[in-house]
Amino acid sequence: MSAAPERPLIIEADALTKVYALGGEEFRALDGVSLRVRRGEFVAVMGASGSGKSTLMNVLGCLDRPTTGRYLLAGQDVSHASRSELAEIRNRFIGFVFQSFNLLPRTSALENVELPLVYAGFGREERRERARAALARVGLADRAGHRPSQLSGGQQQRVAIARAIVNAPSLVLADEPTGNLDSKTSIEVMALFQELWREGLTILYVTHEPDVARFASRVLVVRDGRIVSDVEQAPERAVPPRGSRAA
Amino acid sequence: MNLLQTLPLALKALLRNKTRSLLTTLGVVIGVASVISMVAVGEGAKARIEGVFAGMGTNLLIVLSGSTRGGGMMGGFGSLPTLTWEDLEAIRREAPAVLRAAPTMMTRGTLVTDAANWTTGVIGTTPEYFDVRALRVEQGSAFDAADVKAMANLIVLGRTASDRLFGAGVNPVGRTVRVRAVPFLVLGVLQRKGQSPMGTDYDDTAIVPVTAFQTKIQGGLQKYIGGAIAVSATSAADTTRAQRQIEAILRDRHHVTSGTEDDFSVRNLTEIANAQQQGTRALTGLLAAIAVVSLLVGGIGIMNIMLVSVTERTREIGVRMAVGAKPWQVLAQFLVEALTLSTAGGCLGVGLGIVAARIVSSRFAFPFTLRLDMAALAFAFSGVVGIVFGLYPARKASRLEPIEALRYE
Numbered sequence: 001m002s003a004a005p006e007r008p009l010i011i012e013a014d015a016l017t018k019v020y021a022l023g024g025e026e027f028r029a030l031d032g033v034s035l036r037v038r039r040g041e042f043v044a045v046m047g048a049s050g051s052g053k054s055t056l057m058n059v060l061g062c063l064d065r066p067t068t069g070r071y072l073l074a075g076q077d078v079s080h081a082s083r084s085e086l087a088e089i090r091n092r093f094i095g096f097v098f099q100s101f102n103l104l105p106r107t108s109a110l111e112n113v114e115l116p117l118v119y120a121g122f123g124r125e126e127r128r129e130r131a132r133a134a135l136a137r138v139g140l141a142d143r144a145g146h147r148p149s150q151l152s153g154g155q156q157q158r159v160a161i162a163r164a165i166v167n168a169p170s171l172v173l174a175d176e177p178t179g180n181l182d183s184k185t186s187i188e189v190m191a192l193f194q195e196l197w198r199e200g201l202t203i204l205y206v207t208h209e210p211d212v213a214r215f216a217s218r219v220l221v222v223r224d225g226r227i228v229s230d231v232e233q234a235p236e237r238a239v240p241p242r243g244s245r246a247a
Numbered sequence: 248m249n250l251l252q253t254l255p256l257a258l259k260a261l262l263r264n265k266t267r268s269l270l271t272t273l274g275v276v277i278g279v280a281s282v283i284s285m286v287a288v289g290e291g292a293k294a295r296i297e298g299v300f301a302g303m304g305t306n307l308l309i310v311l312s313g314s315t316r317g318g319g320m321m322g323g324f325g326s327l328p329t330l331t332w333e334d335l336e337a338i339r340r341e342a343p344a345v346l347r348a349a350p351t352m353m354t355r356g357t358l359v360t361d362a363a364n365w366t367t368g369v370i371g372t373t374p375e376y377f378d379v380r381a382l383r384v385e386q387g388s389a390f391d392a393a394d395v396k397a398m399a400n401l402i403v404l405g406r407t408a409s410d411r412l413f414g415a416g417v418n419p420v421g422r423t424v425r426v427r428a429v430p431f432l433v434l435g436v437l438q439r440k441g442q443s444p445m446g447t448d449y450d451d452t453a454i455v456p457v458t459a460f461q462t463k464i465q466g467g468l469q470k471y472i473g474g475a476i477a478v479s480a481t482s483a484a485d486t487t488r489a490q491r492q493i494e495a496i497l498r499d500r501h502h503v504t505s506g507t508e509d510d511f512s513v514r515n516l517t518e519i520a521n522a523q524q525q526g527t528r529a530l531t532g533l534l535a536a537i538a539v540v541s542l543l544v545g546g547i548g549i550m551n552i553m554l555v556s557v558t559e560r561t562r563e564i565g566v567r568m569a570v571g572a573k574p575w576q577v578l579a580q581f582l583v584e585a586l587t588l589s590t591a592g593g594c595l596g597v598g599l600g601i602v603a604a605r606i607v608s609s610r611f612a613f614p615f616t617l618r619l620d621m622a623a624l625a626f627a628f629s630g631v632v633g634i635v636f637g638l639y640p641a642r643k644a645s646r647l648e649p650i651e652a653l654r655y656e
Contacts, residue, residue, distance in 0.1 A: 058650050061569075063569060063649050063650050063653075064648075064650055083573075083574055084573045084574060084575070087568060087571050087572060087573040087574070088571065088573065090569060090570065090571050091570060091571020092571075096569050096570065098653065102562065102565070102566045102569075102653060103566075104563055104566060105563075106263050107259075115566070115567065115570050116570040116571055118252065118256075119567070119570060119571035119572050119573070119576065120571065163570065167571075
């Protein structure tokens with residue numbers, strides 16, 4: 001499934017730079033990145049460590065502001081938003097999945113999934129209902145009361161994915177989502193991402209494994225703070241091996 | 248998300264570390280408990296002093312006659328009789344701040360019954376004395392003005408004197424005691440009053456009409472009152488006014504001109520009581536100040552733990568910010584946590600303080616006085632401590648950058 005031209009733009013970034021001062025020297029983590037991502041794309045961002053792909057994800061995720069350049073997320077200019085405004089944008093438009101899951105310890109799966117809804121201001125009942133639906137969507141309806149320590153790595157990452165989609169975001173950003181998982185579980189998680197993508201979700205994920213990038217519909221390669229390659233491809237279908245839990 | 252929703256968040260976070268939360272509140276518990284118990288002890292001491300002075304008489308002033316002076320020897324107040332019966336009448340009549348005035352003549356005398364004898368202070372006075380010194384007659388009655396006029400041989404005994412002469416628990420009303428071989432009819436017995444702060448037994452006394460005292464115990468009726476005048480002012484606030492009025496009247500009557508020394512003196516016992524009260528109040532203040540310091544130390548304990556908690560939960564803060572927590576919401580969460588710790592400590596402290604105050608009161612035989620306003624104040628102060636000492640860690644949390652917080656190991 002390739003991005004049809006009539007689909008609305010989710011990401012509209014022009015000449016983004018991010019410059020850090022390191023011991024008096026300038027370090028350009030982003031050096032003029034322009035990028036357009038339309039709704040319903042499934043994008044893999046590849047690059048060696050230090051290539052600037054994490055900085056790019058942080059800027060696209062509104063966790064960090066670009067030094068210069070213009071960034072429109074779902075049509076809204078967020079280049080100059082305050083910290084508080086960025087928090088609200090993240091809450092309404094973006095879902096995050098991290099390499100190390102980043103679930104709150106000693107807190108049930110359901111409560112973890114509820115977290116974005118707490119800050120969105122939903123009442124208790126609606127939070128419960130929507131969080132349960134999101135957990136069911138990732139196949140963990142029966143694990144709602146479990147704490148992260150009682151779940152396997154794959155299950156934890158699926159709870160994190162439920163948390164990322166619970167607020168119906170315009171964009172899901174995943175930073176090395178399979179980095180801490182074995183290959184079998186990685187494929188399960190990627191199969192889940194593909195399913196969500198087929199249902200219409202826009203997903204951007206960072207990986208350094210070509211094997212994992214194969215599942216995307218488009219692959220970006222970042223080097224020295226620039227996008228050096230941008231290729232659309234026919235995604236390979238992620239098929240979980242036999243005996244694994246259907247995602 | 249509003250402020251109200253941060254409360255369950257804070258509670259959850261605190262309950263995750265029950266032991267730590269409990270130990271952290273302990274500082275505030277001890278602080279608040281000591282504020283409350285110290286103030287209660289101070290109030291108890293104050294109430295005891297008040298009780299003692301109330302026992303001496305209500306709004307009491309004592310007018311003493313002048314001092315003898317001979318060959319460089321000063322005899323002291325009361326050694327030279329200068330107060331006359333006319334002076335007494337003038338005080339009763341002309342001083343508006345004076346409620347009652349009673350002559351007080353006193354001698355040590357031996358009271359004799361058929362079975363026993365007992366030496367005690369015998370007081371000759373008028374019926375006003377009972378009111379001025381707050382004496383209540385428990386059995387029988389007091390003598391009245393007519394008895395004074397008739398120089399009746401009547402006697403009212405203190406409980407100690409009665410017990411010594413007639414045996415404990417015996418009602419002596421209607422029986423006779425002899426003083427200097429003169430028989431006096433026992434008219435009444437006073438209610439027990441206990442001891443003065445100096446250990447004097449208020450109940451070891453005997454009271455007779457002043458006329459009988461002069462004619463039958465002393466040499467005969469005299470122009471001068473061989474003793475003092477006990478005065479009660481119309482109210483506690485009026486004691487100083489009463490003192491000034493009495494001094495003015497007596498100076499006028501005794502022709503004391505400015506520059507010469509008074510030939511009498513007026514002692515204001517309410518003032519003495521007030522001075523004592525101030526002493527206790529200063530002590531209470533000091534104890535409360537120490538308690539407040541311990542409350543502050545409790546606050547520092549909270550700040551310490553909150554800082555540890557912010558560091559420990561850096562990743563959690565990062566996650567919360569990533570999913571949409573605004574800086575003020577993070578600030579509110581940690582502030583509410585600190586506030587919950589400190590006010591929980593405040594609640595426990597109020598309870599513990601009341602228990603401690605009860606124990607101390609009973610140990611030192613103070614009346615137990617709980618000042619609810621102080622309890623409320625200490626509780627409110629614990630809340631302030633929570634906010635003040637929680638603010639710095641909470642600000643630190645709210646200023647974290649989400650990317651760095653997420654990366655924190």
